[in-house]
Amino acid sequence: MDDVFKALADPTRRRILDELAERDSQSLFEICARLTTKHGLGLSRQGVSQHLAVLEAAGLVRTRRQGRYKFHDLDPEPLERILNRWLRPDMPENTQ
Amino acid sequence: MDDVFKALADPTRRRILDELAERDSQSLFEICARLTTKHGLGLSRQGVSQHLAVLEAAGLVRTRRQGRYKFHDLDPEPLERILNRWLRPDMPENTQ
DNA sequence: ACAATAGGCAAGTAATGACTTGCCTATCAA
DNA sequence: TTGATAGGCAAGTCATTACTTGCCTATTGT
Structure with missing residues (x-):
């Protein structure tokens, strides 16, 4: 859970x-x-790679290898x- | 929106x-x-105060003064x- | 009035995190 | 098999942030 919030x-x-x-399997x-094009963000490939690693560690992104892609x-x-933690306080199993 | 995620x-x-x-109006x-007692967290009063300021700036906590309290x-x-951003992609006004 | 209680401000420190650069491995096409 | 493409690893830098300490203001009870 901690990883999700940090991500x-x-x-x-x-x-x-x-x-x-918006578009899966990129x-x-x-x-x-x-x-860079759509959002105007200019950062290195390695920067994006590290972000994706964080998202994957948090379970928010799943990856699959296919050839060199x-x-x-x-x-x-x-x-x-996450939603259930503070928005649905009635449910019993909110032990995150 | 940014403040909420950071908070x-x-x-x-x-x-x-x-x-x-769990208990309002503390x-x-x-x-x-x-x-300190329930969660075993030992940090200074000022530390907690700064955290509350962050939560208040994010709109997650509302405060009201009453005497010296x-x-x-x-x-x-x-x-x-926040959660509607990726969980309900059908809604049009997700421009956060 | 005075001491105790509740809280705020500001500066300093130590750790965390985002980002880059340089180099290395693996896959595919010619 | 060689060159180009897709991606990974590791160290280094710079900024952000969590936390503390010291001091100051405001409210309350005696």
Whole structure:
């Protein structure tokens, strides 16, 4: 749980989630290109790679290797669990 | 919006939100006491005060002065807007 | 009035995090 | 098999942030 909040704390990572929400299964270079063109973010490939690693560690992004490509997909499941922590106080199993 | 994510990034601040979700209208000293006793967190009064300021700036906590006391209340509204960002992609006004 | 209580302000420190650069590995196409 | 493409690893820098300490203001009880 801690990892999810920390992952969401950075605005660039939130942009990446936006990007993956809009179009699934993008490679690292695709994400790089879109961040610079669509969102005007100019940061190095390695910068984006590190952000993706954080998102993956938090369970917000799932990856699959295919040849020399690595595709990234959004997984919104951890967000739903967050939601239940303070918004649905009636449920018993909020032990995060 | 940015402030909300940054506020949620810190585990101590999340504990404070937990505490306020459990019992509303606590003063700074009450929150300090509960953090140390219930959650085993040992940090200074000023530390807690700064955390509360961050939460208040993010709109997650509302305060009201009453004599020499300042009471704190949880406001979950920003959380709802945050989570709609990736969980409900159908809604048009997700421009956060 | 005075001491105790509740809280605020500001500066300093130590740790965390974002980002870059340089180099290395793996896959594919010619 | 060689060159180009996709990605990974590791160290270094710079900014942010969490936390403390010391001192100051305001309210309350005796």
